[in-house]
């Protein structure tokens with residue numbers, strides 16, 4: 001599967017695809033992502049010079065395959081990660097209002113990928129796919145390599161859109177999707193890290209400012225007494241057209257019982273069966289209490305039937321790639337063309353993220 005970079009001016013770094021031995025699940029997308037592996041100079045300065053010189057080719061690679069992985073370079077800290085993202089020409093966001101994932105900042109424009117508890121897999125999604133404005137670029141840096149598990153699965157959003165059952169695709173295109181969020185004032189003691197509070201999500205305690213932010217983005221919101229809870233709703237096109245390639249891409253995050261339980265089934269062989277069953281019971285209980293932090297519905301507020309969500313999940317997972325992280329890996333994705341998620345984690349593992357170059361889609 002290997003391929004040498006014939007146009008590399010130094011003829012030292014290898015451009016190749018992931019080998020089967022690097023994958024943790026068979027894939028139908030063997031060319032996502034391209035791996036650019038250090039074979040020659042590998043210092044941070046060398047890498048900065050390399051990505052600057054090869055900028056056009058790397059951008060073409062992003063459009064063609066949806067992402068690339070820089071491997072084997074001496075990338076050792078969050079600041080170096082941010083340095084290379086800047087050298088690639090991206091403009092990372094310093095803040096990410098409305099984010100659903102609990103995370104914290106570790107350097108300028110660099111965050112933990114998520115602080116969601118380790119046993120939970122994170123659903124396939126394109127970053128901020130629950131908003132009409134979302135980053136074009138998202139990148140991940142493997143600061144601490146996990147001994148096993150903890151993959152960041154990649155999903156080919158073009159292929160998923162193209163292979164969806166036409167009746168489901170037409171329904172999504174016509175009706176759009178609505179994200180209904182439930183943001184508490186305080187994180188519940190029994191689930192400290194599965195949701196953000198409304199002040200964390202919006203970056204302010206001021207309720208008038210939050211209402212202005214919500215209105216500016218075409219969202220609606222409703223407060224419960226004493227600010228105990230905030231509900232927001234917004235409608236998003238789940239099948240946007242990529243601004244450069246013209247491809248229709250499936251961009252969504254399936255906050256739906258069918259998808260969450262499906263993902264817990266996926267990680268079941270990796271977990272204690274009783275623990276896995278208790279996670280499933282917890283999810284079912286949250287649905288029974290109507291207490292899920294986020295739910296996806298059709299744009300008119302009607303539920304998406306389980307069979308239709310199962311079809312969305314099939315098309316998404318059928319075009320997935322799961323590979324084992326290596327320390328120092330830097331993965332750069334086109335966030336519209338390629339989705340991502342997280343498998344269950346066993347510590348230690350530290351994957352950092354940076355994202356930017358916002359694009360806004362019409363509803």
Ligand SMILES: [Fe+2]
Pocket residue numbers: 125126127340
């Ligand atoms: Fe994400």
